[in-house]
Protein backbone atom coordinates (compact mmCIF):
# COMPACT_ATOMS: atom_id res chain seq x y z
CA UNK A 1 0.00 0.00 0.00
CA UNK A 2 2.89 2.31 0.79
CA UNK A 3 3.84 2.32 -2.87
CA UNK A 4 0.47 3.61 -4.01
CA UNK A 5 0.50 6.37 -1.41
CA UNK A 6 3.98 7.36 -2.46
CA UNK A 7 3.17 7.45 -6.17
CA UNK A 8 -0.07 9.26 -5.47
CA UNK A 9 1.82 11.85 -3.45
CA UNK A 10 4.39 12.18 -6.20
CA UNK A 11 1.74 12.58 -8.90
CA UNK A 12 0.01 15.17 -6.76
CA UNK A 13 3.20 17.15 -6.19
CA UNK A 14 4.04 17.02 -9.90
CA UNK A 15 0.59 18.28 -10.88
CA UNK A 16 0.85 20.99 -8.24
CA UNK A 17 4.26 21.94 -9.57
CA UNK A 18 2.89 22.20 -13.10
CA UNK A 19 -0.01 24.32 -11.89
CA UNK A 20 2.30 26.61 -9.94
CA UNK A 21 4.71 26.89 -12.87
CA UNK A 22 1.97 27.80 -15.31
CA UNK A 23 0.29 30.38 -13.07
CA UNK A 24 3.15 31.89 -11.11
CA UNK A 25 6.31 31.52 -13.10
CA UNK A 26 8.39 33.59 -10.70
CA UNK A 27 7.77 31.39 -7.65
CA UNK A 28 10.41 28.82 -6.93
CA UNK A 29 8.87 25.43 -6.36
CA UNK A 30 10.56 23.22 -3.80
CA UNK A 31 9.16 19.73 -3.68
CA UNK A 32 11.14 17.12 -1.82
CA UNK A 33 10.98 13.80 -3.64
CA UNK A 34 10.37 10.79 -1.38
CA UNK A 35 13.66 9.37 -0.09
CA UNK A 36 14.51 6.04 -1.67
CA UNK A 37 14.71 3.34 1.02
CA UNK A 38 17.70 1.88 -0.85
CA UNK A 39 19.60 5.17 -1.07
CA UNK A 40 22.35 3.77 1.19
CA UNK A 41 22.66 0.64 -0.97
CA UNK A 42 24.97 0.10 -3.94
CA UNK A 43 23.32 -0.65 -7.29
CA UNK A 44 25.27 -3.53 -8.85
CA UNK A 45 23.31 -3.72 -12.09
CA UNK A 46 19.95 -3.75 -13.86
CA UNK A 47 18.79 -6.22 -16.48
CA UNK A 48 15.73 -6.68 -18.63
CA UNK A 49 14.51 -10.29 -18.67
CA UNK A 50 11.42 -12.27 -19.69
CA UNK A 51 11.52 -10.89 -23.28
CA UNK A 52 12.37 -7.44 -21.98
CA UNK A 53 9.14 -7.19 -19.96
CA UNK A 54 10.71 -7.16 -16.49
CA UNK A 55 13.47 -4.94 -15.22
CA UNK A 56 15.51 -6.51 -12.41
CA UNK A 57 17.89 -4.40 -10.31
CA UNK A 58 20.39 -5.89 -7.87
CA UNK A 59 21.61 -3.92 -4.85
CA UNK A 60 23.80 -4.74 -1.86
CA UNK A 61 24.28 -2.76 1.33
CA UNK A 62 27.89 -2.13 0.27
CA UNK A 63 30.29 -3.46 -2.35
CA UNK A 64 30.18 -7.28 -2.14
CA UNK A 65 32.68 -8.73 0.35
CA UNK A 66 33.67 -12.10 1.80
CA UNK A 67 31.13 -12.46 4.60
CA UNK A 68 27.46 -11.77 5.28
CA UNK A 69 26.00 -9.35 2.70
CA UNK A 70 22.54 -7.75 2.67
CA UNK A 71 21.01 -8.09 -0.81
CA UNK A 72 18.06 -6.15 -2.24
CA UNK A 73 16.28 -6.80 -5.53
CA UNK A 74 13.69 -4.69 -7.28
CA UNK A 75 11.54 -6.03 -10.08
CA UNK A 76 9.50 -3.67 -12.20
CA UNK A 77 7.36 -3.82 -15.29
CA UNK A 78 9.75 -2.61 -17.99
CA UNK A 79 6.98 -0.87 -19.96
CA UNK A 80 5.32 1.04 -17.12
CA UNK A 81 8.11 1.16 -14.53
CA UNK A 82 5.58 -0.09 -11.95
CA UNK A 83 7.16 -2.09 -9.19
CA UNK A 84 6.15 -5.78 -9.10
CA UNK A 85 5.63 -6.78 -5.46
CA UNK A 86 3.98 -10.17 -5.74
CA UNK A 87 6.69 -12.15 -7.51
CA UNK A 88 8.66 -15.06 -6.10
CA UNK A 89 12.34 -14.17 -6.13
CA UNK A 90 15.15 -16.58 -5.31
CA UNK A 91 18.94 -16.43 -5.39
CA UNK A 92 21.67 -18.69 -6.68
CA UNK A 93 25.14 -17.20 -6.23
CA UNK A 94 27.73 -19.14 -8.22
CA UNK A 95 31.49 -19.04 -8.33
CA UNK A 96 33.20 -20.44 -11.42
CA UNK A 97 36.73 -21.51 -10.52
CA UNK A 98 37.54 -23.03 -13.90
CA UNK A 99 37.94 -26.61 -12.76
CA UNK A 100 34.87 -26.51 -10.51
CA UNK A 101 31.88 -24.40 -9.56
CA UNK A 102 30.36 -23.78 -6.17
CA UNK A 103 27.71 -21.68 -4.51
CA UNK A 104 27.70 -20.19 -1.00
CA UNK A 105 25.23 -19.70 1.87
CA UNK A 106 22.34 -17.39 1.03
CA UNK A 107 18.85 -16.48 2.20
CA UNK A 108 16.39 -16.00 -0.65
CA UNK A 109 14.44 -12.79 -0.34
CA UNK A 110 10.95 -11.84 0.76
CA UNK A 111 9.24 -8.62 -0.25
CA UNK A 112 9.77 -5.87 2.32
CA UNK A 113 7.32 -2.97 2.16
CA UNK A 114 9.53 -0.55 4.06
CA UNK A 115 12.39 -1.08 1.60
CA UNK A 116 10.17 -1.38 -1.51
CA UNK A 117 12.37 -4.35 -2.43
CA UNK A 118 12.91 -8.08 -2.05
CA UNK A 119 15.40 -8.38 0.83
CA UNK A 120 17.71 -11.37 1.33
CA UNK A 121 21.35 -12.12 2.14
CA UNK A 122 24.37 -13.81 0.62
CA UNK A 123 27.46 -15.00 2.50
CA UNK A 124 30.30 -15.01 -0.01
CA UNK A 125 32.96 -17.52 1.01
CA UNK A 126 35.78 -16.55 -1.37
CA UNK A 127 36.93 -13.33 -3.03
CA UNK A 128 36.88 -12.89 -6.82
CA UNK A 129 40.30 -13.60 -8.27
CA UNK A 130 40.46 -17.36 -7.75
CA UNK A 131 37.42 -17.37 -10.02
CA UNK A 132 34.43 -15.27 -11.00
CA UNK A 133 31.16 -14.75 -9.17
CA UNK A 134 27.76 -14.63 -10.85
CA UNK A 135 24.76 -13.61 -8.80
CA UNK A 136 21.68 -15.26 -10.30
CA UNK A 137 18.25 -13.88 -9.45
CA UNK A 138 15.32 -16.08 -10.43
CA UNK A 139 11.99 -14.28 -10.80
CA UNK A 140 8.65 -16.02 -11.09
CA UNK A 141 5.44 -14.04 -11.53
CA UNK A 142 1.96 -14.97 -12.78
CA UNK A 143 3.08 -18.19 -14.42
CA UNK A 144 6.16 -16.74 -16.10
CA UNK A 145 9.73 -17.07 -14.95
CA UNK A 146 13.19 -16.00 -15.98
CA UNK A 147 16.63 -15.45 -14.47
CA UNK A 148 18.83 -12.37 -14.33
CA UNK A 149 22.56 -13.10 -13.98
CA UNK A 150 24.83 -10.40 -12.63
CA UNK A 151 28.60 -10.59 -12.78
CA UNK A 152 29.88 -9.21 -9.47
CA UNK A 153 33.26 -8.66 -7.85
CA UNK A 154 33.64 -9.92 -4.28
CA UNK A 155 36.50 -8.45 -2.27
CA UNK A 156 38.14 -9.58 0.94
CA UNK A 157 38.07 -7.02 3.72
CA UNK A 158 41.32 -6.27 5.56
CA UNK A 159 39.70 -7.57 8.76
CA UNK A 160 37.94 -10.71 7.58
CA UNK A 161 34.23 -11.07 8.28
CA UNK A 162 34.26 -14.83 7.70
CA UNK A 163 36.30 -17.89 8.56
CA UNK A 164 35.86 -21.58 8.00
CA UNK A 165 37.01 -24.70 9.78
CA UNK A 166 36.83 -28.47 9.50
CA UNK A 167 34.98 -30.07 12.40
CA UNK A 168 37.28 -31.70 14.97
CA UNK A 169 34.48 -34.17 15.69
CA UNK A 170 34.14 -35.81 12.26
CA UNK A 171 37.28 -34.35 10.59
CA UNK A 172 35.30 -33.73 7.42
CA UNK A 173 32.41 -31.28 7.74
CA UNK A 174 33.33 -27.75 6.70
CA UNK A 175 31.66 -24.92 8.60
CA UNK A 176 31.51 -21.23 7.71
CA UNK A 177 31.22 -18.60 10.44
CA UNK A 178 30.26 -15.08 9.36
CA UNK A 179 30.29 -11.96 11.52
CA UNK A 180 26.94 -10.18 11.23
CA UNK A 181 27.39 -7.67 14.07
CA UNK A 182 29.08 -5.43 15.07
CA UNK A 183 29.67 -3.83 11.67
CA UNK A 184 30.35 -0.45 13.32
CA UNK A 185 31.91 -1.41 16.68
CA UNK A 186 31.93 1.14 19.48
CA UNK A 187 33.58 1.32 22.87
CA UNK A 188 31.38 -0.47 25.38
CA UNK A 189 28.86 -3.26 24.96
CA UNK A 190 28.09 -4.19 21.33
CA UNK A 191 25.69 -6.71 19.86
CA UNK A 192 27.72 -9.69 18.69
CA UNK A 193 26.00 -11.79 16.03
CA UNK A 194 27.28 -14.72 14.01
CA UNK A 195 25.78 -16.70 11.15
CA UNK A 196 26.91 -20.33 10.98
CA UNK A 197 26.56 -22.58 7.94
CA UNK A 198 27.98 -25.90 6.89
CA UNK A 199 28.86 -27.26 3.47
CA UNK A 200 26.47 -30.07 2.55
CA UNK A 201 27.63 -30.03 -1.08
CA UNK A 202 29.27 -27.52 -3.41
CA UNK A 203 25.80 -26.11 -4.11
CA UNK A 204 24.21 -26.40 -0.67
CA UNK A 205 25.27 -24.57 2.49
CA UNK A 206 22.51 -24.94 5.07
CA UNK A 207 22.32 -22.87 8.25
CA UNK A 208 23.25 -24.73 11.43
CA UNK A 209 21.22 -23.77 14.50
CA UNK A 210 22.01 -26.43 17.14
CA UNK A 211 25.51 -25.32 18.12
CA UNK A 212 26.96 -23.76 21.26
CA UNK A 213 29.16 -20.71 20.85
CA UNK A 214 31.53 -19.07 23.33
CA UNK A 215 33.45 -15.84 22.73
CA UNK A 216 36.63 -14.62 24.43
CA UNK A 217 37.68 -11.11 23.43
CA UNK A 218 41.27 -10.14 24.11
CA UNK A 219 43.48 -7.14 23.47
CA UNK A 220 46.73 -8.84 22.41
CA UNK A 221 48.89 -5.71 22.69
CA UNK A 222 47.98 -5.24 26.35
CA UNK A 223 47.27 -8.82 27.43
CA UNK A 224 43.78 -8.28 28.78
CA UNK A 225 40.25 -9.29 28.00
CA UNK A 226 37.00 -7.67 29.07
CA UNK A 227 34.14 -8.41 31.49
CA UNK A 228 30.39 -8.73 30.85
CA UNK A 229 30.55 -10.49 27.49
CA UNK A 230 27.53 -12.65 26.65
CA UNK A 231 28.09 -15.85 24.70
CA UNK A 232 25.98 -15.91 21.51
CA UNK A 233 22.99 -18.25 21.63
CA UNK A 234 21.06 -19.72 18.72
CA UNK A 235 18.05 -17.74 17.54
CA UNK A 236 17.35 -20.19 14.68
CA UNK A 237 18.17 -20.02 10.95
CA UNK A 238 21.91 -20.05 11.72
CA UNK A 239 21.83 -16.80 13.74
CA UNK A 240 23.64 -16.62 17.10
CA UNK A 241 23.20 -13.49 19.24
CA UNK A 242 25.31 -12.31 22.17
CA UNK A 243 27.22 -9.26 23.42
CA UNK A 244 30.86 -8.25 23.23
CA UNK A 245 32.43 -5.63 25.48
CA UNK A 246 35.23 -3.50 24.00
CA UNK A 247 36.55 -1.52 26.97
CA UNK A 248 38.96 0.65 24.95
CA UNK A 249 39.88 1.60 21.39
CA UNK A 250 42.49 -0.35 19.42
CA UNK A 251 42.89 -3.85 18.08
CA UNK A 252 40.79 -6.64 19.60
CA UNK A 253 40.77 -10.30 18.77
CA UNK A 254 37.48 -12.03 19.50
CA UNK A 255 38.24 -15.74 19.89
CA UNK A 256 35.35 -18.07 19.08
CA UNK A 257 34.81 -21.63 20.34
CA UNK A 258 32.11 -23.71 18.69
CA UNK A 259 30.68 -26.89 20.22
CA UNK A 260 27.99 -29.30 19.16
CA UNK A 261 24.95 -30.04 21.33
CA UNK A 262 26.89 -32.72 23.25
CA UNK A 263 29.53 -30.10 24.20
CA UNK A 264 32.14 -31.70 21.93
CA UNK A 265 34.37 -28.96 20.53
CA UNK A 266 34.07 -28.57 16.76
CA UNK A 267 36.62 -25.77 16.65
CA UNK A 268 38.39 -23.41 19.03
CA UNK A 269 40.86 -21.76 16.63
CA UNK A 270 38.51 -19.24 15.01
CA UNK A 271 38.67 -15.51 15.71
CA UNK A 272 37.59 -12.14 14.34
CA UNK A 273 39.98 -9.21 14.26
CA UNK A 274 38.13 -6.02 15.16
CA UNK A 275 39.88 -2.66 15.38
CA UNK A 276 38.13 0.24 17.07
CA UNK A 277 39.24 3.71 16.09
Ligand SMILES: [Cu+2]
Nearest residue numbers: 095097126131
Ligand atom coordinates in the same frame (compact mmCIF):
# COMPACT_ATOMS: atom_id res chain seq x y z
CU1 LIG B 1 35.60 -20.33 -5.04
